[in-house]
Amino acid sequence: MSFKIAIIGAGSVGFTKKLFTDILCVPEFQDIEFALTDLSDHNLQMIKAILDRIVEANRLPTKVTATTDRRKALEDARYVISCVRVGGLEAYADDIRIPLKYGIDQCVGDTICAGGILYGQRNIPVILDFCKDIRELAEPGAKFLNYANPMAMNTWAAIEYGKVDTVGLCHGVQHGAEQIAEVLGAKSHGELDYICSGINHQTWFIDLRLNGRKIGKDELVAAFEAHPVYSQQEKLRIDVLKRFGVYSTESNGHLSEYLPWYRKRPDEITRWIDMSDWIHGETGGYLRYSTETRNWFETEFPQFLEAASKPIDPAKRSNEHASHILEALETNRVYRGHFNVKNNGVITNLPQDAIIESPGFVDRFGINMTSGITLPEACAATCISSINVQRMSVHAAISGDIDLLKLAVLHDPLVGAVSTPEEVWQMVDEMVVAQARWLPQYADAIPAAKERLSKSKVRTRDWAGAARRDVRSIEELRAEKAALKQAV
Numbered sequence: 001m002s003f004k005i006a007i008i009g010a011g012s013v014g015f016t017k018k019l020f021t022d023i024l025c026v027p028e029f030q031d032i033e034f035a036l037t038d039l040s041d042h043n044l045q046m047i048k049a050i051l052d053r054i055v056e057a058n059r060l061p062t063k064v065t066a067t068t069d070r071r072k073a074l075e076d077a078r079y080v081i082s083c084v085r086v087g088g089l090e091a092y093a094d095d096i097r098i099p100l101k102y103g104i105d106q107c108v109g110d111t112i113c114a115g116g117i118l119y120g121q122r123n124i125p126v127i128l129d130f131c132k133d134i135r136e137l138a139e140p141g142a143k144f145l146n147y148a149n150p151m152a153m154n155t156w157a158a159i160e161y162g163k164v165d166t167v168g169l170c171h172g173v174q175h176g177a178e179q180i181a182e183v184l185g186a187k188s189h190g191e192l193d194y195i196c197s198g199i200n201h202q203t204w205f206i207d208l209r210l211n212g213r214k215i216g217k218d219e220l221v222a223a224f225e226a227h228p229v230y231s232q233q234e235k236l237r238i239d240v241l242k243r244f245g246v247y248s249t250e251s252n253g254h255l256s257e258y259l260p261w262y263r264k265r266p267d268e269i270t271r272w273i274d275m276s277d278w279i280h281g282e283t284g285g286y287l288r289y290s291t292e293t294r295n296w297f298e299t300e301f302p303q304f305l306e307a308a309s310k311p312i313d314p315a316k317r318s319n320e321h322a323s324h325i326l327e328a329l330e331t332n333r334v335y336r337g338h339f340n341v342k343n344n345g346v347i348t349n350l351p352q353d354a355i356i357e358s359p360g361f362v363d364r365f366g367i368n369m370t371s372g373i374t375l376p377e378a379c380a381a382t383c384i385s386s387i388n389v390q391r392m393s394v395h396a397a398i399s400g401d402i403d404l405l406k407l408a409v410l411h412d413p414l415v416g417a418v419s420t421p422e423e424v425w426q427m428v429d430e431m432v433v434a435q436a437r438w439l440p441q442y443a444d445a446i447p448a449a450k451e452r453l454s455k456s457k458v459r460t461r462d463w464a465g466a467a468r469r470d471v472r473s474i475e476e477l478r479a480e481k482a483a484l485k486q487a488v
Contacts, residue, residue, distance in 0.1 A: 001028045001330055006077040006138070008070060008130060009084035009148065010036035011043025013050070013297055017308075019081065020051050022323035024062060025314040028331055033063040037073035044068065046301060053308035070133060077138045081322060082130060082154075083147040086122040087438045089291055094434045095119055096284040101460035102427045103418045105263050105467075107253030107278075108286040110149040111201045112386050113414050117393045118431050120153035121405065122438040124397035127154050131162025143329075145169055145322055146340075151200040152355040152387075155340050156394045159355075167325070167367055168340025168355065170200055174319040176249035177205075183223040183230060184210050196249060197347055197358040197373045200340050202258055202386060203249040204379045217245045233280045236262050236272040244378045253281035258386060260417035266466035273467060283465030291471050299474050328362035335362045339369070346371045349380045354387045385413050400441030402432065402449065426458045 005023070010016045016036070023029055034051065038044045048066040055062050067073055074080060085092065095115030096106055109115025127146075134142055144166040146154050155168035173196045181192040195207040208215040224238050224247075225231050231238070234252045240259075241247045248255050252273060256262045262272045273281025278289045297304065317323065321337045328335035336359065343356045346369045350356055360369040375383065392408035395401070406428045409415055415424060429449040432439060436446050472480070 002031050002033075003078040003139075003330075004033040004035060004076055005079045005081065005326075006035040006037065006073045008037055008073070008080065008082045010047055010066070011038035011040045012083045012085075013043060013047045013304075014293070015083055015147070016047050017050055017054075018318055018320060019083075019322055021054065021312050022317050022320055023326060024054075024058070024060065024312055025317040026323060026327045026331070029326070031061050033065070035073040035077060036064065036066040037068065037070045038066075039068065041068050046297075050305055050308045053305055054312065057309045058312050070130075071137055074133045074137045077134075077142055079143050079145060079326060080130070080134055080138060081145045081147065082127070084123070084126065085148065086119075086126050087435060089287070089294065091122060091435050091438055092119070092287055092290070094431060096287050098427060098431050098434060099415075100283075100463050100465050101430075102423045103461075103463070104415055104427075105266070105269055105283050105465045106257050106414075107263075107273075107281050107283065108257065109284075110286070111151065111254070111258065112389050112393075113257050113412055114409055114427065114431070116150045116153075117389065117405070117409055117412065118435060120150045120390075120393050121397045121432075121442075122435065123148060123150070123154055124157045124394065125441055127157050128162050131158055131164040131166075134162075134164050141165065143167065145325070147322075150390075150393075151340055151357075152390050153394050153397070156342075156355045156390065157397065159342055160353075160394070161398055168200060168357070169321045169325075170338075170340065170357065171320055172201060172249040172251075173203055173338040173357070175251075176203075176247065179230060179234075180205065180208065180220070180247065183220075183227045184215065185223075186210060195359060195370075195373070196338055198249075198356065198375060198379060199350070199354065199383045199386060200357045201250045201254055202379075202383050203338070203357045204244075204246045204375060205249070206246055206373075206375065206379070217241070220247060233274045233276060235274065236281070239272070244376065246376060246379060251279045253279050253285055256281055257414055259382065260413040263414055264417040269466040275467060275469075278469075281467065283468040285469075288469055288471050292477060295471075295474055296477055325362050325367070329364060329366070332364040336360070337362065339367055341367065341369060346373060347380075348372060348374045349377075350375070350383055351387055351391075353391070354383075355390070385411075389413075397441065400443075400445065402428070402442055402445040405432075405442075422458050426453065426456050426460075429453050429456075 044066040051064045095109045099114040144164045146168045151168045158166040193209040198204045278285030324335040340357045343354045396405035410424045
């Protein structure tokens, strides 16, 4: 087979390498073209060098090109994959820093909450530019696979306003299932069957079967509480399982910032999180991790390039959805996964216009969702709170309506649990002004926001958060890695 895949944001080096090797695990795909594009030519040249080394080492006919000209990369592409972060780590730092001044402590801040909503405002205009280019330049009927957060908002904008065949992809369901299989003592992940449904990062394991035997709430709670690691790392997640009766896909830290109950006071934050790794609730944890990863890659590039000389091992193909979807569409080998699409009746008790994440099957005819799923009422209620925020956020990003943006932030569950309306109004003004270069739709609103900030009397504080850690240096990372090797 011969076709073209364009990857936008290909400078996300580690993730691009994973997608690339996954796709080349499909025997029929060795003769395809990968067109890489990114704003950073430096990052592009690094990832192209790595992918070229993989092609050479495996003696493949695969073609790899790299260009900062996005439209050139999209010409005649059958599939377009996006993994962009508009504003990079600079804007992301403001997503965490500014809300902390108003008492809002986020672990990740990339889905909803104050940081996720502003992230969506930066991404959506760019997503619509991608869609315009896809309509004009890609193969007719090209499929857009969005990996970028905020998943639901980006996918919502691409489908409703971009008018491109779009599916949102995430790995939270797979990771949650791996945890469940482990605590239940499954010998392999294949022994666990499940239905997981909801919205991205708030998806719920509503039916679990281990070797055909249905697993109930009490058995699952007992299994997690008995696990020596997860019982400490996932305290909040286990508490939600006890109260809701079903397990959430999302990590302890991520889940904590979508709910109004666990991160509203500093003493409550430290009670529910675990500091063994960023993902379990650390303040700004993903920002620290992302910064360290970028610094590490820049310094250790020769080692990454050397590792690319190893043969591709199909047994190590990851459970990221992209390669499996492409394989099913092109070869008709059916694939079952969990996909982000417009609801349209798939989940009976969520709004029809919402972007849901739910099971579906892929074959040559496309992605076919399993419809008629009904969530437990508490799960639906929690999802609907986020959906309402997502809807307002998308519409604000499209219209440039700063008042609607403020209302979206005001209705966010965690923001509403922590901040007053006056604080929210000032916080949004501050975030929009700080990120003005990435928010063209708010250009007309910026002068008035600056004027309001100059006269504001709302008090803020200089607060690092309840559980903040400093970014580690390359030397510290090397020392920790060496210590781990020695311990093993």
